[in-house]
Amino acid sequence: MLEAIRNIGRLSELAVVLVRHGFADLVERVGLPLGEPAALPAGGERLARRYNLYARLRMVAEEMGPTFVKLGQLLSQRPDLLPKEMLLELRKLQDQVTPLDFAQIKEQVEGALEAPLEQSFSQFDQKSLASASLAQVHRAVRADDGREVAVKVRKPGIVRTIEADMELLAVLARVLDKEMEAVKPYDLPALVQEMDRSLHQELDFALEARHMLVARSQLPADSRVLVPAPHLELCRPALLTMELVRGQRLGQAELTPEDKKRLGQDLVQALMEQVLLRGFFHGDPHPGNLMATRAPDGTPRLAMLDWGLVGRLSDKDRYQLCDLLMAILQRNPKQIVQAWADMGVTPRAGGDPALEQDVGHLLEMVYATSQGPPDTSKVILEMMEIMRQHHLRVPMQYALADKALLEMEGVAHALDPDYRPVEAARPYVWRLYLERWRPDVVLKRVLAHVTDGLHFLQDLPRRLETVLLQLERGELGLALEIKGLKPLTQAVQEGSSRVTVGLILAALIVGSSMIITTGVEPKLFGLPALGVLGYIISGVIGLWLVWSIFRSGGGRF
Template identity: 35%
Template sequence: MSRFGFDGLRQINRLREVLGVLARYGFGELVQQLRLGRFLPSWARKGPERARGLTTAERVRRVCEELGPSFIKIGQILSTRPDLLPPDWIEELSNLQGRLPPIEFADIEEELRAAWGDEGWHRLARFDREPMATASIAQVHRGTLDTGEEVAVKVRRPGIQGQVEVDLRILKRLAQLAADHITELAHHDPVQIAEEFSESFRAELDLTQEGRNLERFRENFRNRREVRFPEVHWEYTRETVLVTELIDGPMALTPPEELDELGYDRHRLARVGARAFLKMIIQDGFFHADPHPSNVIFPEPDRVCFIDCGMVGRLRPELREQLLGLLLALIERNSEEAVDAFLSIGRAPADLDRDQLLLHAERFIERYHSVRLENLQLGEILLEFVRLIRAHHITLPPDLALLAKALITVEGLGQVLDPEFDMVSEAEPYLRAVMRARYRPDQMARRMLGRVEAGGAETQAIYRDFRSALRRLGQGTPIQFEFRQLRSLEQELDRASNRIAFALVVAALVIGSAQLVVAGAGPEVYGLPMFGLVGFGVAAFFGLWLIVAISRSGRL
């Protein structure tokens, strides 16, 4: 094992290849910053001969394409993370198709025989040798079962899993080196981002996971005739093969005039697709994270089908509620509530300047002050606010960035289908329904119970920590306590206790005076007991004095 943490001949050779391609496209300085110059092959030290005339984003895309399927997929995942990259990078990486050659048919047949055995292979009455689609992870062919049903057969690239594991190990080690040696990248926690990429990538490699995603979508939309997801044939589906019903029809990237000629209702299709996506987000908390036009099919003039469900996002109920509060705050232009909502969603650094963040949020919201509600772009607003929050080094759940990108894609698709499409109007009924449900007595009771349970769990954790400390003390293990600013704490406690005691005296005077007035004891003035009036006067004087003292301290 080298002192850089790379072991194995295969990893060393692949690392040299990765670094060489980076240097060839003008990223040699980055390689040196990572302290990996010694691994550069000699041919890569001649200079960036392929970088001339290209933007940085274009060079990154070329690097991904040249390094093959693993890095193409990493680039595609990066294109769904607008919280990490600027808009021009997102746009460039969104075009990353890889230009990969089709997998040889002999390799496809071998993969299918390995997954099904000879008997399963012969159950296919027909299998097209030419692929319908070729991607970085898999290839799709049209087939026919012996029952006569037409199916889509998705086959994983042979040998890709081993290559992916090598590349992911290299990626994670590069992320660690970036965190150690490049300050401007360390703020973004590259190690955590690499872990998120690895998890997402591995999930997509297992085609049975995509099958389970499809099943869940079908269950969520079982009562929505206008929305379809392909049915999975589980008897044929394996980790390397996914077989689903074949959905025919024009894709969403079909030019609008062609859809008109075919008799498709573009106005309705835009709203069906948007409402389906809003349901995924707001009601189900489980959404298609890559709804670009080639993953949306129109099987009938008024129906929408989503395919390629390998990449999905999940929103926990509490995250959905926080996100709802954020969207409402942005729509209502309430910067204070928007910042509070984001801070409850993300993880803020210890040195966060909240006043500076609030100032930036106010400026951000002010830009939309004169924009009419129906002209607001929810996806763009959410995306820009995510970028603003990331600029303050607040860590956000990756699914939130996926949501922002997917929401922009759906909004854009809706406006291509219908130029008058308005996402806010489509979202309003869902938001109102959620708000009504949010304040139902049973929902409020459920949230209260959840808070009580969370509080109980925290109390138990504190109790366990306390018992652990006592046990360590009993075993003779020294425990060090550190008290910071103890003097100022004593002064604050002393001041607070004095005010509490003073307030109790005032309250006692008020109660005693009230009893004297009710009892009518002592001499009277204007028909009221004098002692009671004097008591009220003294209580009012001292109460007013207490209020003035507190307000002067600035901590009312």
């Protein structure tokens, strides 16, 4: 399967980096090409003794470049799949790199706009405001109206690099899923596809401009949160021109305690409204994507930047999330597990008493060890850990919402140590609950169900006709899979194979004994050679049969 990878050089580079960081056994097991033995790196065992598994995985991602860094950052959004220790390491991945030369940026801008730089911008600072793995940002002035703007430029060649790396990772995911039983519960091929979609979403800056327009349209008229306005006529898939926001990154801003508290409240209000009331939210609200700026009257204002990754929740998704939050507030493990089933986290049929019991123990522990209402981030992370232990997967839209709320709570706590997440969330949960049962919303849902039912009744005769035609032609089949039958069938087949070999062995021994009694020529050690050869073959087969039974513990032959 690895032969399908076109960039074998990149695959060999990954193998060398893995060996250098103490993963030689994984490289050997998967069969990654390492090149010449003399070129193999040393020091892997020393690193393995010095750093834990998760730290070394982070180091591998950092050395392999932007695709692996972004992949690690996206994986850090999945506490339902990864251990907490690994999440903490992946969140250390930094996305700041040395800026490219201005000549390369200029060429990229002119290629995107299909015009000379001076035709679109009267000024364009050569020094970048920020530089990351996918893009870098420059201050500029529009040539037509003199407005100051920020121009986000996609780095040249980054799309080809990411596509090649994602092809490599897709093949590796299939190999690992096939060869390693321990990773099967994670469904690595589907996970890589999910990450690939998220990366391509972040690479399309024209799409990011549309995200910003949607976010701006949902802001209340009196909102103190700022989303930069995109300049659509100067936006392309590789170029994003937007309103220039002056200020400081939230993690670096010098603010009074009152200003910090106010910005924290603004952030909580904005994210709660986006996730619970609007269903369209910023997918990565960490401090690097938040800026403290000032309104004309000098009051602090929060700006939300980098709208490449966004989350969407349908009305149904929001109402199911409301059920989960209400169950958490009411400390009801049965309703929590039921909400998970409605969200597609757990199978509906049967239920799992152990899962409900684990959730109940978690709630008891969290509320018993907390002075006052517990941190929602702690509850969410612990519940994600339970999901991971029970091999449950959270649909991507909910995982992204959880991640956004976790990031929000971390920033709010840093700004205001007295922040109480449960009190902050409660009014929005109740607003969503009341919205769900508003007469107009209920009527809308009833009409939708009635419409679906009428469409089904309208289509029913055609479906019945199709089934009857297939039945008449003998094309209708019924597939049944009885649990437990497959292992039974396999055991019967293995037993039959051993009985067959045993009968052949017995026939060889009997035949050889009869030949021995005849005394026919030629002879070996004074006995008929053919009979002696039969005994030898019988002995070899008998030993092989006994050895195979002991090796498999009575299992596979």
